[in-house]
Each structure stands twice: as C-alpha cells, then as structure tokens.
Amino acid sequence: MDTAPVGPAADVHVLGRRRLYMLPTRNGLYFALLLLVMLLAAVNYNNGLAYGFTFTLAAVGLVSMLYTQRNVSGLRVTVKDAEPVFAGQSAQFPIHIHNASDTRRPGVWVLSDTQSRCLDFAPQSSRPLALTVAAERRGYLQCPVFSVSSTFPFGLLYTWAKPMRPASRCLVYPAPGPRLPWPHEPAASQRHHRGQSLDGDDFVGLRTYQPADPPRHVHWKAAARGAGWLTKRFGDSTGGELWLDWAATHGGRMDERLGVICRWVLDAERAGLRYGLRLPDLEIEPDSGGRHLHRCLRSLALWDPGYE
Numbered sequence: 001m002d003t004a005p006v007g008p009a010a011d012v013h014v015l016g017r018r019r020l021y022m023l024p025t026r027n028g029l030y031f032a033l034l035l036l037v038m039l040l041a042a043v044n045y046n047n048g049l050a051y052g053f054t055f056t057l058a059a060v061g062l063v064s065m066l067y068t069q070r071n072v073s074g075l076r077v078t079v080k081d082a083e084p085v086f087a088g089q090s091a092q093f094p095i096h097i098h099n100a101s102d103t104r105r106p107g108v109w110v111l112s113d114t115q116s117r118c119l120d121f122a123p124q125s126s127r128p129l130a131l132t133v134a135a136e137r138r139g140y141l142q143c144p145v146f147s148v149s150s151t152f153p154f155g156l157l158y159t160w161a162k163p164m165r166p167a168s169r170c171l172v173y174p175a176p177g178p179r180l181p182w183p184h185e186p187a188a189s190q191r192h193h194r195g196q197s198l199d200g201d202d203f204v205g206l207r208t209y210q211p212a213d214p215p216r217h218v219h220w221k222a223a224a225r226g227a228g229w230l231t232k233r234f235g236d237s238t239g240g241e242l243w244l245d246w247a248a249t250h251g252g253r254m255d256e257r258l259g260v261i262c263r264w265v266l267d268a269e270r271a272g273l274r275y276g277l278r279l280p281d282l283e284i285e286p287d288s289g290g291r292h293l294h295r296c297l298r299s300l301a302l303w304d305p306g307y308e
Helices: 026-045 048-070 186-193 220-224 254-270 290-302
Strands: 010-014 020-024 076-080 090-099 105-112 116-121 125-134 139-142 146-150 157-161 169-173 202-208 230-235 242-245 275-279 282-287
Touching (some): 020 026, 026 048, 090 169, 169 290, 242 254, 275 290, 282 290
Parallel strands (some): 242 275
Antiparallel strands (some): 010 076, 076 090, 090 125, 146 157, 202 230, 275 282
C-alpha cells in the first residue's frame, strides 16, 4: 500500500559528558567492600604484599570508570518519524546510533520501558534499530523515552545518558472496520431521478454485487484485490465519482464510523477508483493514488469535531 508521501523528520542527540551519569553496580559495591576488607587485613597484619594487591585492584576500579564513560560518550543518536500505521498495529521508530571515534564500543545498551537491546560498535560505524510501540488509538503517537547505557568493561560501574525524549512521532490511522456495502453515489442518484438510464456507456459508480448482475459488469479487478464483489454502474452522463460520506455510516461510535470510512477508502484505492471524502466541516475532492490515499487517511486520523 502506498501511504508514504510523508518524509520522516530526524531528531539528533549527541551524548556528551554533561549528559552522562555513573553509579556502581551491585558487583561494584561488592568489589568496593572486598577492597575495604583487604585494606583492613593489610593494616592489621602490616603485610606489604596485601597492600600492593589492594591498591592494584583499586587502581583497576578507578581506570574502569574512564573506560565505562568513554564507551558511551560521543555517540550520536538519530531518531526519525515512524511510518504511518493503523490503530491496533505496532509503530516502528527508526533509530541510528553512530560511533564517530576510532575506538570500538562493545556492550552498549538501548533501554526503554518496553524493550532493551545490546549493541557492539566497530570504529567509525553505525547501527540501526527500531523502537516498537503499540499504536492503540488514532492520531499522533509520540516516540517513547529511552536511554543509552553501558557497564563495560568489568560490570563494576553503570553509566547512562540522560533519558532522551525525541520529538519524533507516528501518524496512526483509524483501524479499518468491517467491509460494508459501498455508500450511495449521489451523482448517479441525481441522474437517475432526472430520468436518465443507468444502462448507458459512461461509468457512474459502483454498488454491491447482486446475483442477477451480468458478468461483464462485475468489477473483477476489485474482487481480485480483495475489495469485495462490486458491480459497475453505467449511465448516459460523464463525471461518475464515488463519494465516501460520514452520513452514510448510520450511527455508532465515532471511531467505529471512521473505521467504516477507512475501509471504504482502502477498498476504493485498491479498486483503482476516483473517490472523495465528506466529513462534517471537511470535504476532499475525488482523486486517486498514494498521495490522495494518505490525505484521506490522515484526515480520518486527525479529525476530531467533538462527536461521540
């Protein structure tokens, strides 16, 4: 389905030292306690070898602080807008992390409330990943907060970047409703009331297939694309267009009615029809193609007149 006229926006974060924090891990606390016990033993027995071993391990712990912070410092994180999805699906927010240094960065974690992933970075390399978020409601879905962290090299210290709140978002279309008969086509109806026959040569619209319809009038392409069984309507006037009207959804909750129209929009596009959209206070002229499809679905996703 062609729904991608929207160019993704990028949100860039550089993990400088001022954005990094560090605390000892549980193993780091045990290590510090062990050093304290060894120091007390060295003092108690006045053992030079014990002093040397204790201070050597303490130096290793101090040096590991530098390596732990350096493993995250300077990484460049780019977050882009997710491709549009339908309500009930999962949005995928693309993330690229670039290591611009000549140093290898192993064991870098990307953490959010719902997922975590460990990455290794070669010098001068980038790694892509995606944050998956459930899209429960139509409208705009914000990218979740996430952070980058590491415990490299010994797991004694935990460093993490200040949580990032990207401005990136995802447009969530209404969930398509069940397949219902096409809405009544106003232009064809007006021609009919004027005494014009619907048996002419000009296409004026579609209606639900009836067993008595001749096979040559069946819209076979729509059936092959899964848009349902439809019959072409012909008349003696030009300009037949399919209007998808809010008034044709006949009650129900707002999201359910929008779901019905969403299904009509998708089926009309698959069938290769020219279709227009009518909502209260909004009208989109008939057209077809990916750009028109996205415009209609975007209008359904963001439309909120206060009806319940």
